[in-house]
Amino acid sequence: MTSYLPLHEGWTLSGGDVSGVAAAVPGCVHTDLLAAGRIEDPYLDENEKKLAWIGRTDWEYRTTFRYEPGDGRADLVCDGLDTVATVTLNGVELGRTYNMHRGYRFDVREALRDGDNELSIRFESAYSYAEAQRDRLGDRPNAYPEPFNFIRKTACNFGWDWGPTLVTAGIWQPIGLHRWSTARLAEVRPQVTVAGGTGTAEVRVRVERETPGPVTVAATIAGERVETTTEADEAVLTVTVADPALWWPIGYGEQHRYDLDVTLTGADGEPLDSWSRKVGFRSARVDTTDGAFTVVVNDVPVFVRGVNWIPDDVFANRVTRERLETRFRQAIDANVTYLRVWGGGRYESEDFYDLADALGLMVGQDFLFACAAYPEEEPFATEVAAEARENVVRLASHPSLVMWTGNNENIWGHEDWGWKQDLGGRTWGAGYYFDVLAGICAEEDPSRFYWPGSPWSGREDKHPNDPAYGTTHIWDVWNTDDYAKYREYRPRFVAEFGYQAPPAYATLRRALSDEPLAHDSPGMRAHQKAGNGDAKLQRGLDAHLPQPRDFDDWHYLTQLNQARALSLGIEHFRSLRPYCMGAIMWQLNDCWPVTSWAAVDGDGRKKPLWYALRRSFAPRLLTVQPRDGGLALVAVNDSAQPWVLSATVSRRTLAGSAEAEVALGATVAPGAATTLPLPAELATAGDPTAEVLVAEAGEQRAWWFFAEDRDIAWPSPKYDTTVTEAGAETHVTVTAQTILRDLTLQADRLDPAAEADEAGVTLLPGESATFRVRGAATLDPAALTARPVLRCVNDLT
Numbered sequence: 168m169t170s171y172l173p174l175h176e177g178w179t180l181s182g183g184d185v186s187g188v189a190a191a192v193p194g195c196v197h198t199d200l201l202a203a204g205r206i207e208d209p210y211l212d213e214n215e216k217k218l219a220w221i222g223r224t225d226w227e228y229r230t231t232f233r234y235e236p237g238d239g240r241a242d243l244v245c246d247g248l249d250t251v252a253t254v255t256l257n258g259v260e261l262g263r264t265y266n267m268h269r270g271y272r273f274d275v276r277e278a279l280r281d282g283d284n285e286l287s288i289r290f291e292s293a294y295s296y297a298e299a300q301r302d303r304l305g306d307r308p309n310a311y312p313e314p315f316n317f318i319r320k321t322a323c324n325f326g327w328d329w330g331p332t333l334v335t336a337g338i339w340q341p342i343g344l345h346r347w348s349t350a351r352l353a354e355v356r357p358q359v360t361v362a363g364g365t366g367t368a369e370v371r372v373r374v375e376r377e378t379p380g381p382v383t384v385a386a387t388i389a390g391e392r393v394e395t396t397t398e399a400d401e402a403v404l405t406v407t408v409a410d411p412a413l414w415w416p417i418g419y420g421e422q423h424r425y426d427l428d429v430t431l432t433g434a435d436g437e438p439l440d441s442w443s444r445k446v447g448f449r450s451a452r453v454d455t456t457d458g459a460f461t462v463v464v465n466d467v468p469v470f471v472r473g474v475n476w477i478p479d480d481v482f483a484n485r486v487t488r489e490r491l492e493t494r495f496r497q498a499i500d501a502n503v504t505y506l507r508v509w510g511g512g513r514y515e516s517e518d519f520y521d522l523a524d525a526l527g528l529m530v531g532q533d534f535l536f537a538c539a540a541y542p543e544e545e546p547f548a549t550e551v552a553a554e555a556r557e558n559v560v561r562l563a564s565h566p567s568l569v570m571w572t573g574n575n576e577n578i579w580g581h582e583d584w585g586w587k588q589d590l591g592g593r594t595w596g597a598g599y600y601f602d603v604l605a606g607i608c609a610e611e612d613p614s615r616f617y618w619p620g621s622p623w624s625g626r627e628d629k630h631p632n633d634p635a636y637g638t639t640h641i642w643d644v645w646n647t648d649d650y651a652k653y654r655e656y657r658p659r660f661v662a663e664f665g666y667q668a669p670p671a672y673a674t675l676r677r678a679l680s681d682e683p684l685a686h687d688s689p690g691m692r693a694h695q696k697a698g699n700g701d702a703k704l705q706r707g708l709d710a711h712l713p714q715p716r717d718f719d720d721w722h723y724l725t726q727l728n729q730a731r732a733l734s735l736g737i738e739h740f741r742s743l744r745p746y747c748m749g750a751i752m753w754q755l756n757d758c759w760p761v762t763s764w765a766a767v768d769g770d771g772r773k774k775p776l777w778y779a780l781r782r783s784f785a786p787r788l789l790t791v792q793p794r795d796g797g798l799a800l801v802a803v804n805d806s807a808q809p810w811v812l813s814a815t816v817s818r819r820t821l822a823g824s825a826e827a828e829v830a831l832g833a834t835v836a837p838g839a840a841t842t843l844p845l846p847a848e849l850a851t852a853g854d855p856t857a858e859v860l861v862a863e864a865g866e867q868r869a870w871w872f873f874a875e876d877r878d879i880a881w882p883s884p885k886y887d888t889t890v891t892e893a894g895a896e897t898h899v900t901v902t903a904q905t906i907l908r909d910l911t912l913q914a915d916r917l918d919p920a921a922e923a924d925e926a927g928v929t930l931l932p933g934e935s936a937t938f939r940v941r942g943a944a945t946l947d948p949a950a951l952t953a954r955p956v957l958r959c960v961n962d963l964t
Contacts, residue, residue: 507572
């Protein structure tokens with residue numbers, strides 16, 4: 168039998184001028200120092216800059232535990248050490264670690280004592296190690312002036328264009344003493360597939376032995392059991408299940424899962440070890456025929472309505488299962504079906520993948536390489552292979568995982584960002600992406616798709632970011648061009664595209680003490696990490712919107728512009744179905760309060776972008792798109808049922824009167840987009856600054872504006888409001904007397920806990936909308952219905 172003693176109590180932390188601070192395990196130095204009152208919150212104001220010394224300090228964790236000798240083997244199991252660590256037990260060095268992204272196991276029988284034992288883990292500064300490796304191997308190109316590519320550690324700990332530079336250290340995953348005898352299950356790797364109505368669980372087991380002799384390995388699923396007795400160190404058991412209920416992505420069917428149990432017993436039938444997971448029967452592949460990139464689940468092509476995922480907090484110990492579930496439900500409520508785990512972060516947790524399995528979110532996991540050239544020399548070659556193999560095996564049982572990707576933007580960077588000349592022939596990671604990782608996936612996870620990079624065209628003779636082949640990233644829109652340029656692209660699959668905006672007002676006020684708050688006040692500057700970020704935000708405002716008069720205007724308009732940019736891109740990409748089969752916006756979440764591309768900010772509040780995603784990612788989408796010099800109504804149907812469309816499209820004055828109108832109908836097949844050209848009398852405005860196009864089909868509505876807001880003759884807004892209490896909600900009903908463009912209720916300005924159920928609503932004269940506000944007890948009706956809480960574009964005129 169096996170036993171496990173967690174070693175999570177009694178730790179102290181020392182380093183620099185810090186001595187004997189109580190330490191939480193799992194955890195990290197920053198959160199320990201914060202809990203002890205030794206540092207200020209690194210997320211507030213400009214505190215991040217004051218804490219750079221932490222990442223450049225060596226740290227030591229110590230604890231004492233009691234041990235009673237017994238038969239068999241005793242291993243110290245370290246699931247995750249961040250990062251360069253020396254592990255010592257009772258003065259005996261057990262080993263050294265160099266990789267945050269993998270676990271380590273040490274045989275400690277010779278070092279253990281009867282009674283009290285002292286365990287010490289000393290962490291060398293990540294900077295010291297990485298800079299020494301850089302000096303030894305020669306520098307490599309990098310998107311940021313930090314050495315993150317010379318250490319196997321979360322890259323964005325060293326700062327990113329949305330993240331703080333907070334270089335962590337610590338025992339970030341569980342640690343404990345594992346006692347076992349005879350043999351143990353060192354590795355279980357199931358491949359769960361389905362074909363022709365038969366489910367197959369091929370379970371490969373690796374056994375570590377303390378003593379030789381026969382052992383019996385058994386696997387059970389859905390009432391079917393297979394066992395084998397072996398004296399070898401590996402066994403493969405194949406269990407078949409007739410007509411299993413399938414696992415489907417959300418929106419396509421149920422997320423059926425089965426318990427898979429693996430047991431190890433000795434020759435005398437004594438239980439030695441066991442392993443259990445919930446698994447799902449499903450087939451998943453990616454069709455790359457003729458440049459396409461189409462995810463196919465259970466033989467159904469799926470348009471990926473996706474978001475990019477970054478670590479939800481710099482400090483991993485703060486990301487609980489409950490927090491993950493909240494974030495996942497925010498994604499699902501925005502009609503998201505896919506999470507791409509970005510390569511500058513972490514291999515995500517069992518909780519992450521179990522929740523994705525249960526909720527039906529598809530996941531793509533990047534291997535952890537991002538925006539830099541990576542050395543392929545030792546010790547990195549060995550560490551990369553070890554971390555990849557461990558995590559592929561760990562995650563192979565999850566039906567939500569549909570693909571592995573070799574890196575983020577490194578193949579593209581090598582081609583376009585001047586790396587070739589800077590490298591001078593030095594290694595940069597190609598061997599990992601095209602050979603090592605591909606080989607590990609083929610060996611350990613052969614049923615799952617592997618793609619060398621994001622972006623990647625799939626062909627050596629094509630540019631790695633060629634939109635017509637494979638996956639593409641679109642960043643000229645944010646960096647140099649207006650977001651209307653999205654419509655110039657005809658991509659097969661967009662794995663990254665995005666636009667910035669500040670977080671919610673309540674998030675800013677919690678994090679910043681700036682008085683007055685301004686887009687360029689000290690705290691705002693410290694929480695804007697993108698190069699020339701404010702200038703790019705201003706360029707976007709100049710192209711589309713009236714000039715802001717103050718910070719309240721700037722905040723509302725930049726958030727609105729972000730929502731519009733992503734809606735325009737998503738709806739364009741979806742209108743190209745089936746040529747384009749995926750849009751993964753950058754990004755769902757933030758790891759701290761910051762001006763960024765996120766839809767949900769660092770305090771978990773939804774930006775207006777989130778509401779725009781919910782509309783633009785809806786399974787049934789109605790959108791007006793430019794086509795062949797005119798306009799067309801495009802109906803996109805991602806649902807499983809035909810959509811019998813009956814739409815009315817009208818060209819109206821800003822006062823609401825119809826200048827032209829037509830009825831259109833079509834039946835849109837499941838998984839299809841139907842394009843209906845609009846007649847010239849609708850597609851051409853008599854006065855572009857005073858007319859709009861509106862298409863309606865049931866509760867679906869799509870708008871087309873013939874001119875930019877800055878040029879439109881908006882009337883001053885007039886409306887009536889009523890505020891009523893409805894149980895735990897406050898209902899704010901707005902009835903328009905004039906057109907109201909992108910009406911938004913920023914309830915968090917009155918109460919940080921308050922949240923409205925809608926944002927960005929456009930009303931014609933005579934129409935009403937009701938905002939349901941949750942989370943707050945009592946809100947002032949007058950404040951709820953006035954600037955700066957209730958906003959629309961034409962309140963700037």
